Amino acid sequence: MxxxxxxxxxxxxxxxxxxxxxxxxxxxxxxxxxxxxxxxxxxxxxxxxxxxxxxxxxxxxxxxxxxxxxxxxxxxxxxxxxxxxxxxxxxxxxxxxxxxxxxxxxxxxxxxxxxxxxxxxxxxxxxxxEPVKLGYALAGLGIPEKLVQLFMMTVRYIGVLFDEHQRLRTAMKARAFVAGSNWHTWRSYGHLLGMLLVRSMERAQRISGAMRCRGFNGKFHLLTPVxxxxxxxxxxxxxxxxxxxxxxxxxxxxxx
Amino acid sequence: MAHIPEGVLSAPVLITGALVTTAAVAYAIRKLDYERLPQAAVLAACFFVASLVAVPAGPSSVHLLLNGLMGLMLGWLAVPALLVALLLQAVFFGFGGLLVLGVNCLNIALPALLSYYLVSPWLNKALLANNRRQLFMSGMVAGAIGVAGTGALVCLALVLTGPQYLAAGKIILVTYLPLLVVESLITGAIVGFVAKVAPELLQRQLPQPLVAEESHATN
Incomplete structure (x- = not known):
């Protein structure tokens, strides 16, 4: 992987x-x-x-x-x-x-x-x-805070979800899935992406909970201000x- | 193919795109409360990853847009989520550019909103009736609206720049056809799957329960 x-x-x-x-x-x-x-x-x-x-x-x-x-x-x-x-x-x-x-x-x-x-x-x-640095740049240029936070969190979760996706693909491969131009492939991809979505949303709920219990009040602190x-x-x-x-x-x- | 490169469009088109996108994002951001921030971010990441997957379609392969589905799941929040994903694609993959970002975002986000307004009520009804066929169909239509809308808007942006792009626009529309077929089928399959596994994700204006007990240190 x-x-x-x-x-x-x-x-x-x-x-x-x-x-x-x-x-x-x-x-x-x-x-x-x-x-x-x-x-x-x-x-x-x-x-x-x-x-x-x-x-x-x-x-x-x-x-x-x-x-x-x-x-x-x-x-x-x-x-x-x-x-x-x-x-x-x-x-x-x-x-x-x-x-x-x-x-x-x-x-x-x-x-x-x-x-x-x-x-x-x-x-x-x-x-x-580094994408995180780009986020700092955006914050430093006066982009609204919520948008910057959305950017930062998206960057963070692209890596995580990519790994998740690879895991699901490996599981499909282990079951002898071969991609082709047919309904079976497209339906399987649909299920793969659907699973990815469902797991993402579960993750989002856990993140919300984790952020809440750490007292998130709408302000993220950038570690190294530009x-x-x-x-x-x-x-x-x-x-x-x-x-x-x-x-x-x-x-x-x-x-x- | 949904990303218009820098240097093609004329200044009025670029400026209009940037202004409309700014207004839409500003409106959507006002709606985005901190409760839904992780949700929007994780979905934006999910769609970014999905766009990396090459799906076989006939002799070649296509990359999914999934903007129709994104509209269904995020509503107005799809606009800032798409903006972030497009900025990442522009800066790190060279698809599109910084000044053309507004137009590109508009091209993809507008069909997402269209599918949100047109298909969501239908989808809700199908969810309540638990009609598998209707669920699949509504997903298909959302996918088709997303791709067809984006294709039409890309074409429109080119033609508004100058009539000399009409021929190129027509060819580009034709290249969207395989994507249209594959994306609508896959979106239908996704909606069918999600409706079976986690129907609450598709229901509009249903408060998302925040389960604080489930928080882990790994997040």
């Missing part, structure tokens, strides 16, 4: 690991904003290069990153596949009688580059962080300036 971890393991440099989690989250937001404002090809390639640089600098493991990128590429390809044929513009080439426009190809490329750059940066900046240092200001400023560079390039060269 493998235990489940949400975040991917990265060999972060120590200065990066010591940063306030809010810095990392805000940097990811600024990166996304910059990417959404870019619409010229070359500045976007620069932004993607920046994202790649981040993944390398922050010690991400390529195998994991590529696995996660591939999972999201399916939708991406589906979205941009028809753009060359549906965007009006100068015809470039034709497949099976459909004319592809030059502008459409460019737009498809822009969206592909943008999406990949954002995912890479997000995984590098935030994806390697603290903003001067280096956080410096890193965030530097990151924002860096992410703005492609935008300025676009501004000067293309004028939008």
């Amino acid at each position: 493998t235990s489940f971890s949400l975040q991917h393991q990265a060999l972060e440099p120590s200065w990066f690991a010591a940063l306030d989690p809010r810095t990392r989250l805000l940097a990811a937001v600024f990166f996304t904003l910059s990417a959404l404002c870019l619409s010229a090809l070359w500045p976007l390639i620069a932004l993607l290069a920046l994202a790649l640089l981040l993944t390398i600098l922050l010690g991400c493991q390529w195998r994991l990153i590529i696995k996660r990128l591939l999972a999201f590429e399916g939708f991406m390809v589906l979205v941009v596949l028809f753009l060359p044929f549906t965007v009006a513009g100068k015809p470039w080439f034709a497949i099976a009688g459909m004319e592809a426009s030059y502008q459409g190809v460019i737009q498809a490329l822009v969206i592909l580059l943008r999406g990949n750059a954002v995912v890479l940066a997000l995984l590098a900046l935030v994806g390697s962080m 603290k903003w240092h001067r280096r956080d200001t410096a890193v965030l400023t530097l990151a924002v300036l860096l992410f703005l560079l492609p935008l300025e390039w676009q501004w000067w060269q293309y004028g939008f």
